[in-house]
Amino acid sequence: MNVKNLPDKGNYCLIINMKENTTIKIGAKGNMDFEKGFYVYVGSALGTLSNRIKRHLSNDKKKHWHADYLLLHETTKIEQVIYTYCTEKIECEISHEINQDTSKYIKSFGCSDCNCNSHLYYFDTYEDALESCINSYKKIEYKPYKWFN
Numbered sequence: 001m002n003v004k005n006l007p008d009k010g011n012y013c014l015i016i017n018m019k020e021n022t023t024i025k026i027g028a029k030g031n032m033d034f035e036k037g038f039y040v041y042v043g044s045a046l047g048t049l050s051n052r053i054k055r056h057l058s059n060d061k062k063k064h065w066h067a068d069y070l071l072l073h074e075t076t077k078i079e080q081v082i083y084t085y086c087t088e089k090i091e092c093e094i095s096h097e098i099n100q101d102t103s104k105y106i107k108s109f110g111c112s113d114c115n116c117n118s119h120l121y122y123f124d125t126y127e128d129a130l131e132s133c134i135n136s137y138k139k140i141e142y143k144p145y146k147w148f149n
Contacts, residue, residue: 011044039122
C-alpha cells in the first residue's frame with residue numbers, strides 16, 4: 001500500500017470494518033465483544049502522521065495500543081483513513097463530534113490519556129461512519145482528507 005507524503009503532524013480517523021460479531025482480547029482490558037459493522041477510531045500523530053498511519057495499516061507490529069489489538073485481529077480491515085493537518089491534538093474534539101452521531105461506543109477504548117468516554121465508535125454502515133468523520137472535522141473547522149480514493 002502506498003503511503004502518501006504527509007506533513008509531520010495531524011489527526012486521523014480510521015474506519016474499520018468488523019466483518020463478523022467477535023470477541024477480541026484487548027490487552028489488560030481483557031476480552032471485549034464487538035458487533036459486526038463499522039467502527040471509527042480517532043487518533044492523533046503529533047510526531048509523524050504518515051508513520052502513524054503506516055503503523056496502523058501494517059500487520060507487522062507489536063501490540064502496544066488498544067487499536068493494535070483490534071487492527072491485528074483477522075475479522076477487521078481498515079476501509080478508509082480520514083485525516084487533517086494540524087499541529088494541535090484535536091482528537092478529543094473530533095471524538096466528541098462523532099459521539100453526537102452515534103450512541104454506541106466502546107467504553108474507555110483508546111482514551112487512557114484523556115477524559116473522553118471513548119475514541120472508538122460504532123456505526124451500522126460505512127456511509128454513516130464516513131459521513132460522521134468528514135462532518136466532525138468540518139464542525140471544528142478543519143479540512144478532512146481521504147486516504148483512499
